[in-house]
Amino acid sequence: MIPVLNIYYMLSYAYQTLRTGKYAELATMRFENTADLMSAILIRTLNTQLRRGIRRGYVNKSAEMPTVRGKICMSESVRRMSSTRHNVVCDYDEFSVDIYPNRVLKATLNLLLHSEIPNERMMEIRRALAVLCDVGTVDVRHVDWDFRSDRSGDDYPMMMSLCELTVKGLLQSESKGDMKVRTVFDEQRMCRLYEKFILEFYRREHPEVVAEASMVKWALDEGLPDDLPVMQTDITLRCRDRVLIIDAKYYENNMQYRFDRPKIHSHNLYQIFTYVTNESAYGGDVSGMILYARTDCEKQPDSSFVINGNRITVRTLDLYCDFDEIRRQLDGIVCDFIKSGSP
Numbered sequence: 125m126i127p128v129l130n131i132y133y134m135l136s137y138a139y140q141t142l143r144t145g146k147y148a149e150l151a152t153m154r155f156e157n158t159a160d161l162m163s164a165i166l167i168r169t170l171n172t173q174l175r176r177g178i179r180r181g182y183v184n185k186s187a188e189m190p191t192v193r194g195k196i197c198m199s200e201s202v203r204r205m206s207s208t209r210h211n212v213v214c215d216y217d218e219f220s221v222d223i224y225p226n227r228v229l230k231a232t233l234n235l236l237l238h239s240e241i242p243n244e245r246m247m248e249i250r251r252a253l254a255v256l257c258d259v260g261t262v263d264v265r266h267v268d269w270d271f272r273s274d275r276s277g278d279d280y281p282m283m284m285s286l287c288e289l290t291v292k293g294l295l296q297s298e299s300k301g302d303m304k305v306r307t308v309f310d311e312q313r314m315c316r317l318y319e320k321f322i323l324e325f326y327r328r329e330h331p332e333v334v335a336e337a338s339m340v341k342w343a344l345d346e347g348l349p350d351d352l353p354v355m356q357t358d359i360t361l362r363c364r365d366r367v368l369i370i371d372a373k374y375y376e377n378n379m380q381y382r383f384d385r386p387k388i389h390s391h392n393l394y395q396i397f398t399y400v401t402n403e404s405a406y407g408g409d410v411s412g413m414i415l416y417a418r419t420d421c422e423k424q425p426d427s428s429f430v431i432n433g434n435r436i437t438v439r440t441l442d443l444y445c446d447f448d449e450i451r452r453q454l455d456g457i458v459c460d461f462i463k464s465g466s467p
Contacts, residue, residue, distance in 0.1 A: 126443045128155040133447045134321040157307035159239035162290045173279045181223040188213050226259045232287040239305035264291045315374040319358045334362040343405030367410045368461045371396045378416040386423045400434045411435045418442040
């Protein structure tokens with residue numbers, strides 16, 4: 125299992141806000157598992173937001189009342205026979221904390237109460253939930269994650285992103301009404317975090333290199349590319365006329381087996397070859413790399429070869445070691461790329 129502290133460092137690159145002073149203490153704390161880490165981050169983010177003020181908004185409500193407020197609902201008033209009680213049913217907007225982002229946050233914290241975290245963290249979550257006592261909740265299995273929560277000056281955008289990562293990465297299933305929560309992120313969520321971590325690491329630590337998730341144009345002899353699939357890299361590093369395209373892969377099994385012999389995943393090789401071949405058609409020294417997350421399997425991908433004049437390298441990144449060693453591995457890729465152009 126990847127050390128939880130390394131998960132925090134990966135998150136701190138993927139979410140730049142986590143590198144600010146208010147979160148620095150997390151790097152010195154011990155966490156039981158990923159669920160424990162996410163609980164601590166969300167609680168700290170909420171406490172920071174509370175100092176600015178919890179976000180409020182207008183919420184539509186409907187109620188039977190003795191005086192008119194907002195718009196009278198005649199059909200509903202008649203159906204309820206409100207006039208016999210000298211009441212009317214009204215639709216009105218109320219400025220309230222009971223808005224969708226706060227409901228999502230509350231639902232996520234409630235989910236974490238079902239995880240294997242220390243009692244001290246449980247108490248912190250319950251104190252946070254007490255602050256949200258006037259907020260309703262939502263079913264975490266059916267959250268609309270496309271809702272907008274962008275506003276400068278507060279932590280809600282990051283908080284909602286962390287809620288999405290927590291729910292999608294840790295929610296396992298429901299049995300007899302009880303939520304089951306993983307202690308580590310699932311493979312799909314770790315894959316996305318792995319990609320984003322590597323990209324943001326190079327953006328932050330190596331300003332001499334342009335790091336981006338760029339589009340690769342099809343090198344067409346003729347015709348229009350409208351019906352061709354989009355080619356977007358995980359990470360592209362550019363320095364002068366040198367280009368390194370990195371395909372970051374996080375698998376439980378980073379090699380496939382054929383007749384009991386380990387082989388590179390064929391579709392990964394086809395993909396990086398396609399990227400490199402098309403990119404190189406526009407000039408420059410273009411290389412490709414498949415960077416797998418290292419597993420505990422005996423055989424790990426490690427090879428380098430030249431196809432049509434372009435070097436393709438297959439490596440692993442060891443996430444189980446101290447983070448300084450992870451940094452050294454990533455720095456080494458840039459060093460090889462800048463010095464030789466053939467990682």
